[in-house]
Amino acid sequence: MCGIVAYLGSREAYPILIKGLHRLEYRGYDSAGVAVINEAGDLNIYKAVGKVANLEQVAAGHDCSGTIGIAHTRWATHGVPNEANAHPHLSQSGELTMVHNGIIENASPLRNQLKEKGFTFRSDTDTEVLLQLIEYTQKKHGVDLVCAVRSSLKKVIGAYAIAVIDRKDPGTLVAARKGSPLAVGLGEANCEFFLASDASPLAGYTNKVVYINDEEVVELRRGEEPAITNLNADKVDVRAKEIDIDVNMLDKGGFPHFMLKEIFDQPAVLRDCMRGRLLPSHHRIILSAVTEHREELIHARRFIMVSCGTSWHAALIGKQLIEQFCRIPVEVAYASEFRYSDPVVGPGDVVFALSQSGETADTLSAIQLASERGAMVFGIVNAVGSSIARASDTGTYIHVGPEIGVASTKAFTGQTTVLTMLALAIGWEKGTVSESLYLEALEALEQIPDQIARILEKDDEIKALAQEYVDKRHFLYLGRGMNYPVALEGALKLKEISYIHAEGYPAAEMKHGPIALVDEDMPVVFLATHHNLYEKIISNMQEVVSRKGKVLAIVSEGDTVVKGIAQHVIEVPHTPNYLCPLVSVIPLQLLAYHIAVAKGLNVDQPRNLAKSVTVE
Numbered sequence: 001m002c003g004i005v006a007y008l009g010s011r012e013a014y015p016i017l018i019k020g021l022h023r024l025e026y027r028g029y030d031s032a033g034v035a036v037i038n039e040a041g042d043l044n045i046y047k048a049v050g051k052v053a054n055l056e057q058v059a060a061g062h063d064c065s066g067t068i069g070i071a072h073t074r075w076a077t078h079g080v081p082n083e084a085n086a087h088p089h090l091s092q093s094g095e096l097t098m099v100h101n102g103i104i105e106n107a108s109p110l111r112n113q114l115k116e117k118g119f120t121f122r123s124d125t126d127t128e129v130l131l132q133l134i135e136y137t138q139k140k141h142g143v144d145l146v147c148a149v150r151s152s153l154k155k156v157i158g159a160y161a162i163a164v165i166d167r168k169d170p171g172t173l174v175a176a177r178k179g180s181p182l183a184v185g186l187g188e189a190n191c192e193f194f195l196a197s198d199a200s201p202l203a204g205y206t207n208k209v210v211y212i213n214d215e216e217v218v219e220l221r222r223g224e225e226p227a228i229t230n231l232n233a234d235k236v237d238v239r240a241k242e243i244d245i246d247v248n249m250l251d252k253g254g255f256p257h258f259m260l261k262e263i264f265d266q267p268a269v270l271r272d273c274m275r276g277r278l279l280p281s282h283h284r285i286i287l288s289a290v291t292e293h294r295e296e297l298i299h300a301r302r303f304i305m306v307s308c309g310t311s312w313h314a315a316l317i318g319k320q321l322i323e324q325f326c327r328i329p330v331e332v333a334y335a336s337e338f339r340y341s342d343p344v345v346g347p348g349d350v351v352f353a354l355s356q357s358g359e360t361a362d363t364l365s366a367i368q369l370a371s372e373r374g375a376m377v378f379g380i381v382n383a384v385g386s387s388i389a390r391a392s393d394t395g396t397y398i399h400v401g402p403e404i405g406v407a408s409t410k411a412f413t414g415q416t417t418v419l420t421m422l423a424l425a426i427g428w429e430k431g432t433v434s435e436s437l438y439l440e441a442l443e444a445l446e447q448i449p450d451q452i453a454r455i456l457e458k459d460d461e462i463k464a465l466a467q468e469y470v471d472k473r474h475f476l477y478l479g480r481g482m483n484y485p486v487a488l489e490g491a492l493k494l495k496e497i498s499y500i501h502a503e504g505y506p507a508a509e510m511k512h513g514p515i516a517l518v519d520e521d522m523p524v525v526f527l528a529t530h531h532n533l534y535e536k537i538i539s540n541m542q543e544v545v546s547r548k549g550k551v552l553a554i555v556s557e558g559d560t561v562v563k564g565i566a567q568h569v570i571e572v573p574h575t576p577n578y579l580c581p582l583v584s585v586i587p588l589q590l591l592a593y594h595i596a597v598a599k600g601l602n603v604d605q606p607r608n609l610a611k612s613v614t615v616e
């Protein structure tokens, strides 16, 4: 997830690019950069680590003039966030410069091929590889920029939205997309162009937008109408749309809150998380950390998972997945407890650190201690280049893009997705998962983003339901097996943004105490999807109903039994047991969100909380 902006017209490009970057900063903010070609034909590039404000400081006082330029705000995927890896990148000759959002999966072999042809690289990025390929093609075949872009894109596997300019031809901007969004705003007489990852940077300049489709290349030439072609150079119609952009909602991609946007991001970002790793057509899951550390992982004495909050809930799911598929014992510890418990940990143990931010102080200290005692540390982190990622011996990024709402949503499903792939990949190497189960799991996991999208269609239904619960003071969330951590997560979501007291329990524990709380004023949320403990959950539900408790149940599509018992049900698609958290958590995220909104609370920045907990 990165943001790209570009401009070609008669105005000064730099202020437009900077304003656009600010509006796209929600897409990533670990580094930023801008490139502008001035009247004399000089190409000036400025870059800075961190937010766009840092870039403005770096560029201040330097020549930023010119009416053509490209800019980028980065959420690192290949290469740590530093200046060399920040975009725009520069080609070998110094003539072409490019920004990119996406991941080029075959960057490594392409890089080697280009090295053999004499190319050198200034960064660790996949973007620079694509740019050098474009330059190589341009020079070798003596073709213009748009031809070189088309032919290079035919050689890459992966996702991209790119914008590239040529110092020798400051009247042309070429852009293309596959899998990553790209919009072109048409200004004066359709001959002034604003290009961006979403329409927000266009607001205030134009409301006429052309959305570029996958495998389309757009050539923008000064004073001419835009020309769009596919990768075979066939002409494509330019489909301009009039859009209405509310400037106040810009950074949230049109959603009223980051949290809702991030809940709705889940189908797309989970596809990103699995891209290039889950390969059902090849019958494989490929995680480089598993390939590189195969022996340590399959022969591990035990795994220990350390984390906090929502990440700890994901770890509880990971324990069940790994024990089922790999038959390796897994302990789950609160990082804050682990670090002070003089833990019995050492060589032969693998300690997994789960963290969205990668900066949580307790988790970082826990892995430093584990490392000192000789354990291997495996990071499962979202923020690339973060402290936990750097302190880990190896790891797998979850790649769900920046999570800005304080209540974690897409990071939880991203962690759960990575843990599922990890358990299957290790189990396969270890020989503890059968081929039929492995193949079934690959296919089922691939369906998850579409299944989540179907649940999100119930948003209005859940919003209406939320109104009935706004005045409640306490909630119980109950689930069993794989749904027990989901009950904990549902309760945490509700309490942190709505300030309603909520407790999650394994459903069977209820009769050992919490049932005393149940009366007609106590909503009880049951995770009752059609899985192996279903009948037992029904009995627990009957116990609540007979004490006048109000039941809201998450059930599998087509369930008729629970409908006869619960006051309300929300249906989710069928999945195998080991994948049910990925669907059953979605209605709970939406329920918590809508209750908090109905109470008029600050959903994205709830009181007393911070996105990254860097203190003990």
Ligand code: F6R
Pocket: 308, 309, 310, 311, 312, 354, 355, 356, 357, 358, 359, 360, 363, 406, 407, 408, 409, 492, 493, 496, 611, 612, 613
């Ligand atoms: C809850 C939430 C927190 C975090 C916890 C760990 O919605 O966001 O509970 O999960 O602070 O943070 P990370 O995952 O960044 O280590």
